[in-house]
Amino acid sequence: MPFTLGQRWISDTESELGLGTVVALDARMVTLLFPAIGENRLYSRNDSPITRVMFNPGDTITSHEGWQLHVDKVNEENGLLSYTGTRLDTQETNVTLREVLLDSKLVFSKPQDRLFAGQIDRMDRFALRYRARKFQSEQYRMPWSGLRGQRTSLIPHQLHIAHDVGRRHAPRVLLADEVGLGKTIEAGMILHQQLLSGAAERVLIVVPETLQHQWLVEMLRRFNLRFSLFDDERYAEAQHDAYNPFETEQLVICSLDFVRRSKQRLEHLCDAEWDLMVVDEAHHLVWSEEAPSREYQAIEQLAERVPGILLLTATPEQLGMESHFARLRLLDPNRFHDFEQFVEEQQNYRPVADAVALLLAGNKLSDSELNTLGRSDRRAGYRAAAAGRQQRSRRCPGRAPGADLDADGPPRHQPRAVP
Structure with a gap:
């Protein structure tokens, strides 16, 4: 590569450095000063990842003083370029701008800019990137995608539930089982699969206050999902950064008591456009046709706005028919709208059961x-x-x-x- 003091070059691998200026030369190495960051970089004169910056007639360039020039003609003298054209702010013609006075913060980020500037990647690097993307695509298309990354035991019934529910679009399900049989792990597997597949991006987990840190640790330790814990202090702090504090994070854990205590807080939660909501210990949501609890009403408002719902609860036999009907109402209020009709339907299933x-x-x-x-x-x-x-x-x-x-x-x- 022919180098001359004062020439402008740009790094192919670190385009964010801006334009560099040749400030020193020897038989083997060339030193570039990048004024935008105030650093020098040393490159080999042969086969270095840098490209000569050369503009053509018709381009618009910016000087280090901030004014722009429409290039009409390019001149080269002793290896250095100068551009002649019309200054756009004053409309003065035949203005000459030497390349050493170009704005150093210029970055070629768009594909066409890099192409016209001669910033062409090496073929072997393109082939490597292509193969990596191809393998990644094949991984995502595998039926068990999203189920292999978690640090959990491979228990058949958990994998079956996670595989079935995790592939659905906006799943609305009730995970009802005995204590200790892994409902939290099943929910984490479903979350993990939905997030990796892109089916969900924003997730809200509502749990009893005593279980907040347990969920926070389990999601990080087993699934590498970094949730943010929202309490009164965090909510007040986030209000300084955004109108809706819950829009500052993608993955949020909060307590049921935190949700129901403030009407404004509940409105912010409803407006945050969650893709998936998990409610643990959902059997604690007290409901009756005459007087549903405030906690139940809060979750009901969220369930109307959130496409995907996972309710974790005890088995229906433990808490009675009315409690089971209340959970199903949250998932599908159109189907489960009348308790007496629901009881009648359930009686028809009893002989089969x-x-x-x-x-x-x-x-x-x-x-x-x-x-x-x-x-x-x-x-x-x-x-x-x-x-x-x-x-x-x-x-x-x-x-x-x-x-x-x-x-x-x-x-x-x-x-x-x-x-």
Whole structure:
């Protein structure tokens, strides 16, 4: 590369440095001063990642004093360029601007600017970037994408729920199971998958006050999700930075008590355009047709505005039919709008549930119970399945009842996900 003191060059790898000026030369090295940051950089004279800055007639350039020049002609003398044209602020013609006096903060950020300036990347670097993007795309298309990065045990029922719910657009589900069976992990897996796939970007987690730090640590330690904990102090501090404090963060954890105590705070939460909301211990939201609690009403307002909802709660049998109906109302108020109608529908399912319970326990079913489970042409299949389980139980007396239940029914501890 032919170098001359005073020439202007730009770094191909650090374009944010602006224009550099050649200030020193020797047989092997060239020193560039980057006035925009006040630093010198040393480059080899051969095969350095720098490009000569040369403008053409028709371009508009800026001087170090801030005025602009429309280039009509380019002159070169002793390896240095000078530009002649019309000064735009005064309309003076035949104004000459030497390249050493160009604005040093010039950055070629647009593709066409880099192309016209001769900033062309090496082919091997392009090929490497292409292969990396291709492999990344293949990773995202894999069916288990979003389920491999977490630091959790690979428990089948958790993976099943996370895989099923995490692929949905704006999932609205109720995760109801016994304490200690991993509802928090299931919710984290779903969040992780939704965030990695781009299905969700803004997530709100509402939990009891005593569980805030537990969720904060679990999301970071197991899923590398950095949530921000909002309390009164953080909310007041964020009000100085934005009209809506909750728009300052993408991933937020707050307590249920924090949500319900202020009408303005609830309005800000509703206006923050969340993609997904998680409510832990949702069975603590007290509801009745005559007088729903303030906590329930607050979550109900949020559920009307947030597309995706995950409610984590105990099993419906533990808290009664009315409490279960209240949770379902939050997920789909159009479908679950009348409690008496809901009770009537549930009673129709009771004979089926009783028959399935007997089947899970490995007991024989009567003809009426077989009829309850399906059409008459399926009786033989159910009888054969029940007989086969009894024979296997006799051959392997140590096996738990229902341990062989696979194609005939759900796993014994399958968690309930109500869409």
